[in-house]
Amino acid sequence: MKLSVLSFAFVLAAQPLWATCAEDKVTIKGDFGQASFTVEIADDNAERAEGLMFVEEMPTFSGMLFVYDRAQPVSFWMKNTLIPLDMLFVAPDGEVLRIHENAIPGDLTPIPGGDGVQMVLEINGGMASRLGISVGDVLQHPSFGPEAIMACVQDMHG
Known part of the structure; x- marks a missing residue:
């Protein structure tokens, strides 16, 4: 039984990172390894303005991805936000x-968040902090274009 569990774990680890690309998933890769989060997307002004306001709890590997049309300076605040949050400000790549x-x-x-976000x-x-995510780590999501450091590969069969 141990061998089959280890084999399964190895197969999962051997899967290409891009295989996990989905609109509701963000994968982060860095020196710590990698982690995936199930996300809601906020990609218009109304959704970005509401963000995670009034959310009383969020599952451990969940989050919200704010998507802007172009790189720009951004600033957030915690008005009407009920839970502590970590914010990762990310470049177009x-x-x-x-x-x-x-x-x-x-x-x-x-x-x-600084410029170029x-x-x-x-x-x-x-x-x-718990996972060891740090500046310089890389996110993967379909919202990043083909120039992304970890671009999503399109399914050629679909």
Whole structure:
């Protein structure tokens, strides 16, 4: 039994990273290894403005991916947000540019992401540190174009 479990684990580990690409999934890869999060997408002004406001709890490997039309300076705040969040500010190629950990629920202090941000991934507060996610790690999601560091490969059979 141990051998078959190990074989299964090896097969999973051997799968190409791009095989996990889906609209509701973000994969992060770095020195820590890799982790996947089930995400909701906020890609218009109304969805981005609401974000995770009024959410009372979020499953461990869940989050919200904020998608902008182009790279730009962005700033967030925690108005009406009930849970602490980590914010990963991401370049158009998927590289993590900045991480703000444990944003305080309800705090109105602006949290700047810096210039050149096209995506922001919000996950539960403390997750980035717990997993070892750091600046320079790379995100993979279909919203990143073909120039992304870890671009999604299109299914040629579909």
